Amino acid sequence: MSKSHSGRIALVTGAGRGIGRAIAIKLAELDAKVILVDREDPGETAALIGSAATSVQADVSRDEEWARIAALADATFGRCDIVVNNAGIYPTARIEDLTVETWRRTLAVNLDAHFFSARHLVPLMRRHGWGRFVNISSSSIGTPLPGNSHYMASKMGVIGFVRGLANDVAEFGITVNAVLPTIVQTPGTKDAPPEFAESVWRQQAIKRFSEPNDLVGPIAFLTSEDAHFITGQALPVDGGLYKVG
């Protein structure tokens, strides 16, 4: 059987673990070649995927790193069709404890990186008149929690950027959408108290703690040909948590 992502080159950031790893594995299963970007060596994910994976160790919050990533994609494949901006950080701090450094770092990793990815990869997508950006936001923007003002600013920013970018690149056959997970069981959330996670997923229509694999079907869809009339949208994948229309 033919596969939905045959011939595609897909770049996933934060692919070393958690949600990013699950996405990369799924896209490879659908026959894409995947470029794994992570600040830490994404070797474990690469080993799970095999020969369809190419690893790049890079900090996505730095513009010059994106120049290097784009050059590698171009030199290795001559193209890049799909970008999933997943790398993100979520340090909590209530406003009285929120430092300028944490604020800037959160915005840099969660939002600046999305701009840099577009700056460096839209030109490669334009060559083939086809492209897909899926940027990970968060359902928490509709269900605020204390200690997350910087995080919510970054994740609301993701949606604003998605809408703006969708306007700029539509004529090149490039779509741009956001996906909003609820709290997900990942290495990044494993140290949070279980009762905290439960207090979130108990509010969902689907009452269980989300896993990275819950995200892969929606991201496969949005990066496929099937979704080519969908752009500038924000899709919650959160078991029905999002409450504000």
Next chain:
Amino acid sequence: MSTTELLSRGPVEGRLTGKVALVTGVGSGQGREVALLFAEAGAIVAGCDINPEGLKGTAALAAARDVKLDLAQVDASDEAKVASWVDDVAARHGGVDILYNNGAGAHFVPFGDMTLSQWHDTLRLELDTVFIPSKAVWPYLIARGGGSIVNIASIAGMMGGEVIGSAGAAAHATGKGGVISFTRQLATEGGVHGIRVNAISPGPIVTPASEAVVAASPDFRKLFEGMPLLKRSGRPVDVAYAGLFLASDESAYITGANLTVDGGATAKTGISVLS
């Protein structure tokens, strides 16, 4: 433009294998394309429409595409008829997994001229057509341990639209906004039963219904064709593939969502932050 034109696309085979799907309004436009696509994806598809001519056309297309459709003439706003249709389909196919509420209608009249009876009739055509089939399948979905309901709303339920010529949308927009709210609430109530409920809000989609309006007014055509960011109008298949995704287990963790399939029309005009 043929409504069966295939623009995508990825493989569909096997994506709904073993599922029994009910689709309303399969005699034309989007509903027809959805019924054919779901059948190609392996579902047993039962479709209804009020229009017998439309059903004949759909049956002919099914034969041409070599898929089986179980078709019936039923008005989705008629409680008794829908109940017996759903009971009959469930009995013959052993249950129900998917309901796709697509068939709807509206009176498009500027507000100043709109009568109370046009308002009521539009809400019946837009909302009763969603409530009644949902109610009829609900016990079957519970008995099955879950299922997926997809409601067709519209970007008209998310944003105001200019009145072009004589086509005001106050009643239609209210009905479609209601479909989105109904979806969110039903998702919340369905969670404990494993029932997912999502909406799709299509933007401008070229169908017999929209073509009639577009053909009658150059101004409307300009508005319709100018809405998407992407340089084309939508096709029934664009919505059908989104429907396939939401009906299938690929979207198992999505419920209460409103997936906008509008070529970016809402991102262009900038409405609420989320659907």
